[in-house]
Amino acid sequence: MTSTTSATSATPETSTKTTTMATASRAPRNRKRTARRPREFTTFDVWVLVGSLISALCLNWLIFYRLTAGASAFGFLLGSYVTFLAIFAIVTTDRVGRLVASDRVMTVVVVTAAAIVFIPLVLLIGYILVEGLKALRPSFFFEDQQGITPVMPATSGGGFHAIIGTIEQVGLALLWSLPLALAAAVFLNESRSKWRRPVRIFVDAMSGLPSIVAGLFIFATLILPFAKSGNPLFGYNGFMASLALAITMLPTITRTVEVVLRLVPDGLREASLALGASRARTVWSVVFPTSRTGMTTAVVLGIARAVGETAPLLFTSFGYDLMNSNPFAGSQESLPLFVYRNIRKPDIAAVQRGFAGALVLMLIVLGLFAIARFIGRDRSKRKARGPKPATPNSAQAAKQPLKGGSNA
């Protein structure tokens, strides 16, 4: 009873009207009619739900573990769930009829599906937290992998070189992609060029580009043809990685910023233009300030996405066990590569080091996500009380998930 509040409030009125009209002619007037409330959920209904669940579990336990040789826990749970739905459907049909029963059964199914989405997320975060904490020590933030041999414990050495690499690569990627993305978003939303449509189609297509293809592209364009020249700038290095990351970030940021810009009311633009401002001035002084929080959210989410990208780095920065703080020469490590390379090694210590890296990476991503949420939080309540006139909360738009390239 949520999004349809208006609908539900409309229902009683309409239905009573029709009933009175219908009953006036046919049914005797003094006959008492009970209102049918399909959404009413009484204590008894709760007992029906619990009862069906328990009986389903018992029945399946009997079938799976007593009468037959036994099956996996999954078979048991799946069987129980199906039986539970069946029993619940039969009991509810008996009590309130087929229509209401189908409604209740589907409610249970929908709630289950929403709960299933929760479970893997909780398990994933919990698993990486538990495994990562085993090997994460303060030294992780100060040391690289110098002198680490397979016999050393997981707590030795660290991922400082990877953190530095990640910061440099993502920072450079932001430097390349942000101006372009902002200008492209402005082009899509503020100009009246006939090229808007093709550009929009291409931005959409680009956001579905597998990120490994972005890495392959940089590799094929800038590294492979210059391989024999020996110029370190055109070899495996952090700069190349930043270019590949910029390609994956570009469509994501463009699309989110465009959505944010679209929320700026036309009235503001028209007011600015009517006062004689040029289009450039309007964008700079009216559109951008209005959508500032939304754009910040978009950029933060774009960074969060790029930090975890692994695939484009495989062909560009390649990975390196030691500190290389120069992004323009020599292969460089970054957090995702550190994790990826370590968990593929055969020794357990390396795998645990990988988990420590994964934990740091996860904390960074979750932190960025939280920051984006905080910037884009709903401030409409405060604004309503404040002296300022309400402006559209453009940040809300950027909170929708980045539908950009997620194929790290």
Added chain:
Amino acid sequence: MPGTVVEDPPVAEDPPAPRERTRRVITEVPSRADRRFNQITMGAGISVLVLLTLVGLFLMIQSSDALGETGIWTFLTRTEWRTDVTPARIGVLGLLAGTVLVAVVAVVIAVPLSVFSALAITEYSTAKRRKWLVGVVDLLAAVPSLLFGLWGFLYLSDKIVPISLWLTQNFGWFPLFKTSEDASLTGSIFIAGIVVALMVLPIITSVVREVFSQTPPGEKEAALALGGTRWGMIKTVVLPFGKGGIVGGSMLGLGRALGETIAVALLLPQVPQKIGESIHILQNGGATVSGFIANRAGADEFTTSGLLAAGLVLFIITLGTNMIASVVVSKSRSGAGVDI
């Protein structure tokens, strides 16, 4: 297009003006700053066009070595990938089969879950709970693919093996679920598909959710006013309205699933198989284009050229899928205002 104004077609034509009369033309006189501004933003827009074209072009140029030696048709129809023999026998079909199977498994699992979660968000939850649910789905989208792969590889895989066992024991007569006698059940396409399903779930959910939320409230109220239950209303109004969005969202998810790289590179052995072997999705084995490429980073020149050719095939396929998806969504009644 500033604002989301839907332009209605003109209801009645104005009487045609006499031809001789010159119309007053309103023109914009751009200032120098404006012209500069237009050039810059236009340049940015066009550069996106150019960039994507360049991606295709350079992949084509650099892969011409391998494609020229193997022949395009042979490359597309050969399943094996052997560079240890001379001449090397490389082909992309085995990889493509694995890619498509993983993506289809992922979408088959993710779509019902997404549709129900979208319904839970738009129709079943209170405003506060909706915020929570949307947050969870967004968070699922924010988790890097690498972490999904890591988790799937070292944790989830062991948990799914009993499910695979159960499926093959009870439904082994179905070709997809058949396994050979002594086959290992880890590292299977099924497991990879489940992990990829979790990764494409957020994008499908968000498209479907957006489509559902655009259902005209009048139609929903009408269904309820006629005495329909909530599910009756959903079945007769929301789902038919959102059909195009569901199809388009699923295809978009398919496009993402085809390109998933790191998780699949970790989960599958990445050795190309014959199609007849690949379709036994419960047993160990399988390779995908992107995962295979990722695992061969830093190979010799000819292999690299072959990998670039495989990357080109992947590029074309995902591009096609995404284009079709956006057309499906934008052509459907529900998806007209939805951007995907």
